[in-house]
Amino acid sequence: MCGMAGWLSYSRDLRQHRDTVQRMTDTMALRGPDGEGLWIDGPIALGHRRLSVIDLEGGRQPMAANQPGHENDVAVISYVGEVYNFRELRAELVSKGHHFKTNSDTEVVLRAYVEWGEQFAERLNGMYGFALWDIRKQELLLVRDRMGVKPLFYFPTADGVIFGSEPKAILANALVPRRIQADGMRELLELVKTPGQAIFAGMREVLPGEIVKVNRDGIKTRRYWQLEAREHTDSLQQTIQHTRDLLEDIVDRQMITDVPLCVLLSGGLDSSTITSLASKKLLAQGKENVRTFSLDFKDHGEEFVSDGFRLTPDTPFVWDLVKWVDSNHGQIILDSRELADPALRLAVVRALDLPPAYWGDLYPSLYRLFEEVRKQSTVALSGEAADEVFGGYRWFHDPAAIPADTFPWMSTATVKLFDGKNLFDQGLLTKLDMPTFVQDSYRQALDAVPELPGEDATNRRMRQITHIHLTRYVQSLLDRKDRMSMAVGLELRVPFCDHRLVEYAFNIPWEMKTFDGREKSILRAAARDLLPDSIVQRIKNPYPATQDPAYEKELRSAMSNIVADPNAPVRQLLDLGRVKDTLGREAGKVSPLHERMGMERVVGMNSWLAEYDVSVDI
Template identity: 40%
Template sequence: MCGIAGFCDFTQNLNNEYTKNKNIVIEMGKTLEHRGPNDSGHYISEHVAFAHTRLAVIDLLGGVQPMKRIEKGYEYAVVYNGELYNTDEIREDLRRKGYTFNTTSDTEVLLVAYIEYGTDCPKYFNGIFSFAIWDSFHRLCFLCRDRFGVKPLFFSVVDQKVVFGSEIKALFEHPSIHPVINQYGLCEIFGLGPARSPGCGVYEGVNEVMPGHAAIIDYSGMKLYSYWSLTAEEHRDNYEQTVEKTRELLLDSIRRQLVSDVPICTLLSGGLDSSVVSAVAANVLKEEGKKLDTYSFDYNENTKFFKASSFQPTEDRPFVDIMVDAIGSNHIYLECDHHSLYETLYEAVIAKDLPGMADVDSSMLYFCRQIKKNHTVCLSGECADEIFGGYPWFRDEEAYNTNAFPWSKNLDYRKSILSPHLRKVLPLDDYVQSEYQKTIRAVPKLDGESKLPARQREISYLNTSWFMTTLLDRKDRMTMASGLEVRVPYADHRLIQYLYNVPWEYKYHNNEVKALLKDAVKGILPDEVLNRKKSPYPKTYDPKYENLLKEELRKIMSDDSAPIHMLIDHEAIHKLMEGNSDYGRPWFGQLMATPQLYAYLIQTNFWLKHYNVTLKI
């Protein structure tokens, strides 16, 4: 994985002010050095300036970027962030067409694929990617992002220039772009956050190339379009056939994503999803005479303070132990103390350029730094719950009957902590409902579907296009802040497309949560792990952490210069902190309860101050 940045300007020849443009794009690239600590480079042509920072994973010596290629007298150049998992197949196809290759890198394959297939090239890719290509033959710049947005790609159009980058911070190094938040940005922060509307960068004028989308930039401007999307199709396979097809797609995805020229590890929580990935990876490595390294996360003294709930019924450690014995991995147990968890909240904001999932982010960042000491590439079980229906709201009757995001059904709690002025001027309810309805209108459905299957499709689509994207966004930023590449086999587009059309009664076969996945992986896992009740990413239950948050939030509220001062209702927050926190009633997802609200406000205050955000209310 890597970091990319740059800008396109068809109103002038960038070579005429080469030094100036070089300095700008180099500074943009420097903001992304954490994503690619191994190498960096830049490229300037007539109308584009590219910067790249490299995390070397495939062809450590030959995959240097920006990569250029001359074909029939025309120059093509690429900056690319990602991995192609079908590199060998594409390379062989291109060789049959007469192309030769100088490296074993997927970067060269991607560039040659563009030269051969043009803007249709992403349709041939199985992988995670965002990239920019300069095409001197057609005199255009091509931007592209993978089908589910595993890899980020932000952009802004200003002064007839298109400025882009893997992270928003790179855009702010361009002299024409500044951190400004208007009322719609505040609706994102307080109404939808830590999620973001598809394509929205929150800051005024900052956008994101949506998953499955590409852009052509030339003399006529910028044209964004969708090259891939989920489609609704009649599911004709019976249950046994569906189980077999699911197993085939999932195992193929995991095996493909084990390709690397550096050692691979997995995240192993002891849950179903990560255990499947780890078990398959361990078997593949065993065939090669190698042993898999695995990691699990927890918090100091969490066993002492753990409180079971419907969202988090069991601790992870006993199930991790079962899996380690079963697959014979080299396992490392990582723990985080409450002080480190708190301190990393601020660094998590810088990693994301926005307030995020509070300690869910900061813990991931902390743990990834520990993993990076030994590994560069890691596989994760992320995304399985979205596509197999693992979350509680897939079975929540209220979610089916409420026109709202299932993981954040009620805005009253969010609005209660806002200042009276902000509640008056922000169109919070209208904004959130508008974004919800926009997604519902886009849901692919079959003609004549009855009400219940149609709503089940809506719940599924909301999860893949919103909740999954939020978790992938978090995963990318927290891992890449440490120079750690994390791959997500469950996000394979072939698997997600197939499962989108599988009826709910198959996924919930015999009223068993994630029954389809369990049946598909039978024989791979010990029964205790296979039948374990879902338990999400761990969080701390240590009261010392919550007390630390309250102490910091009180300091912020007593500081008249604190930028969040004018946005919050001090009396409401003081009253909240005086009561008992309910860990079992999250306001976002499964993990963000009252302590995470305190942390989110602390992050928001730090974000406004650190980025010197201009508020336009």
Template identity: 50%
Template sequence: MCGIAGWADLGRDLTQEADGAEAMVRTMACRGPDASGMNVGTHAVLGHRRLSIIDLEGGRQPMSEPLGGGSEVVLSYSGEVYNFPELREQLRSHGHTFRTRSDTEVVLRAYLQWGPDFVERLNGMFGFALWDGRAERLLLVRDRLGIKPVYVARLGGGVLFGSEPKAILAHPEFSAAVDPTGLADMLGLIKSPGMTPFRGMEEVPPGHVVTYDRNGLRSRRYWQLTRQPHGDDLDTAARTVRELLEDTVRRQLVADVPLCSLLSGGLDSSVLTALASAAEARSGGEPVRSFAVDFVGADTDFRASEFRPERDSPYALEVARHLGTEHRVIELAAHELMDDDARRSVLRAHDLPLTFGDVDTSLHLLFRGIRQHSTVALSGESADEVFGGYLWFHDPAAIAADRFPWLSRMQLITPDLLAPGFRAATRFDEHRADSYRQAIDGVEHLPEDDAHERRMREISHLNLTRWLPVLLDRKDRLSMAAGLEVRVPFCDHRLVEYVYNTPWHIKAPGGEPKGLLKQAAADLLPRSVLDRRKSPYPTTADLLYEKDLRTRVRSLLERRSSPAFDVVDATGLSRLLRQPEGYFNTQLRRNSMETALFLDEWMRGHGGLSA
């Protein structure tokens, strides 16, 4: 896994201006601590920071191929293409020879063989830039689900690009103005495709290729969720899901560095750990390494709720013993979650005031701990979106509501805590409603779908296209800031396409959340894990954390000149603090205060709202 950054401009000689691109590349060191490189051409500079995973010596980047006449094709690539062995054999049959064992070279030669449509042949997670000197054309490519990020911004007649906003913000000629509508979109958990809180900067949407050439800048979608007939019964669907998962996990175990599994003891991570253990056993490999997080004092501090009914640790240990993994628990104390450096690391990793508070801090600290032992980790992220596991998939009120379903249980900041001027200027409520309707309009249905099937397909589509990207972006930023590559097998597009088109009564037979996945994995795990209720990523219930949070918010309120109050209502924040001690013992109740604090620091770094 790596970080990319660069600059293309057909109207400037960039060989004389490479310093700007070099500054951009330096910001990606967190994503690529092992090596760096730049390819400087007349009209394009491609930079790269590498986290070495496959072919540690041969996969250096940017990678180029001379084409004669002084032109070349250059690739700066981040991600993994899991079907690269098959593609390499296909390319060999077309006469290509290979200098390395890396998937990077396979991607480069796939473009040379098949042109811009080559991306449709790739199975994996990727975000990369490819410069074709013959056509004077830059391609920015992002994987289908948006696992790996790519950002782009216009600069004069050219474009800047990078894996994260910080790369573009580092260019000396780019002005980092805060866009109010983009900020409202982020705070509202709307995730409008391409939108960012920075004026003039866009995110390459999942499943898109952005092209820059003499005809300007344009975007093409190469993949989207489509509605297809599905005739399989439950048993057939379960077998198909199992086969797809086995193949996906087998492919995603390929690495030349230590690999592990994130094991919470929930269904999703346990299924992947079981499949990985079985695959390693078949190949004569070592026991899978597994990691879990817990909090000091959680055995006495934990309080069950509908949102989080029980602790993870007992189940994670049960699965680890059942599978024989080499299991480690990384235990975090409240003072580590309150540490200023840790909180700032999360803000730097995000580049945005998007935080789920101690969830993000603990996740980043977990990744740091794992990185001492492994470089690659498998994660169960996206299984809830694919198989319908969240509570809002099964809550009649959330299903019937004319809004994004996750807002019934998850918000960064409640609308009543937004400053009235900001809420009015951004048309916050109207923007969220309009975005919801636009998202719904993009869902395809078949004539035979009844009303319930249509609605559940809409809920699934919304989760996969608007909610999942928020979580994938979060996991990418916090893991890569620790130099850890996280792979997400449930995001394999073949699995996503198949399950998306599975009727709801098969996906959730008898109304059972993720019933299809449970049947596919019935022989892999203890019954207690298969029957376990959904429990989100854990958070601390230590009162010390709540007290620290209150102290930070009081300090913010004493500084009424903070630019955060252009966005957050100070009176509402003061009223929130009057809740009794213990009220903020859950992440959901803390989110608004955490967001206000992040907004304060982020906006002081980037300036106030632009007009």
């Protein structure tokens, strides 16, 4: 998977700034523990840290390539990610005279650019974020995959750009201030992800499906892919079959690796479908059955209580699927109290470069889960994004949320699930004007939705909701999974983010998507023969959160330390009266979700402000 960093400065010879580039690259060590490299030539410097997954010996980077029939190199790349159709592309390039020195997908991407120029991006199927320097044009391209599975950030300067897989790589350059302004604070306090907006002042994020071109004339951007509204002409049975065909091809492609692979199994429809398809593929090839991993909390199964959002524990369904496919399964049991450990929380903040957004225990639990998985596997498949693609979330089917004039997950019916501002100073919130921010962001999201002429009101509205999820909501989830997995050197692949599946499902009419009166009807029908009936019939359940009062006790203790420390940086942002009132309530009993999220946000924000020495300029 890897991590990358770089600097383009047309007024400097960056060979004189090698230490800075090395420092930037070193911040990516956890993303790439297997190797490193630097390539510096005049105004451009590319750094790379490698996690070896395909062509373990030959895929070292940064990598340069020449034009067929010529000796001199014409382009150099620092590449992060996987291109799943690299074998087909390689064969086509060989037919055009290209000679390959490695078996890596990196060289395929690089030579695809040499052959097709900027249009090469349209040919790629995968998850990636990379920097490509054209030696002839003295021009830099920053390219991100269509769904934004892999991150890529940049900071424009007066004479070029500073860039990296994560903000920490950019922040390692002294030219970049560690500052947050009003827009960044608004995004931290609401579950609203504005495409392209990074939290740190002046920093940008390459949009999914975007190419950022930097040359001496400045910075230009171009979207090479966006969702389009198209008429769906397939029948119900054709739609189910095409969905199944796509899933089989996607899983087949994403299982290509030269290192151990597994599937993250929750016992839900999404991950169970991926698991069963992977198992079927391996057994058909005469190979060892698929390895799977699941998560549970100590005593969770026996003491689980529905919180109105999580309806059932995962473990019984996990074992139903394990018995069904006979996978090589490992169950990872976490102690809830460990999730509040300050050292673990700090590791999470360092991985995110931000405070955790909501449900703070999800981040350390993912970190620990991935840490354990990494001991046995280097690549993991995940069921992330199926809910966005096929309409699985509760608010997709909530009569109160559907017509709401805001983001569906922030509607009256669900807002408390994602709130967490209750402990912040009311004057600060008034100054930030959070309601206007949310409404402006929502209007921008609606304006970006493509329209299909003649579409009825119901399908138009559900297209809007689906598009908003695929371009806004899913980004938060993909970011969380990417940072927590890459912090321990685990490559996470997300089959449901294959752009072919996303494009196809986006245009399935809503009445067809819900033909059986349930959520994710098409996916359920496409996978029915792959799964036990218990999972086919199971209602959507989110990623598990701990219900152990001991966890909240540790959380309250961390908040008490903030109150007691006059130098705690987050204090300037808080309503200390409300904080003390919350701490004075009965301990040892799990608080309502929005109150607990408030505590999570306070503790996480304080850790981030202190660790990153962030100045708040609002």
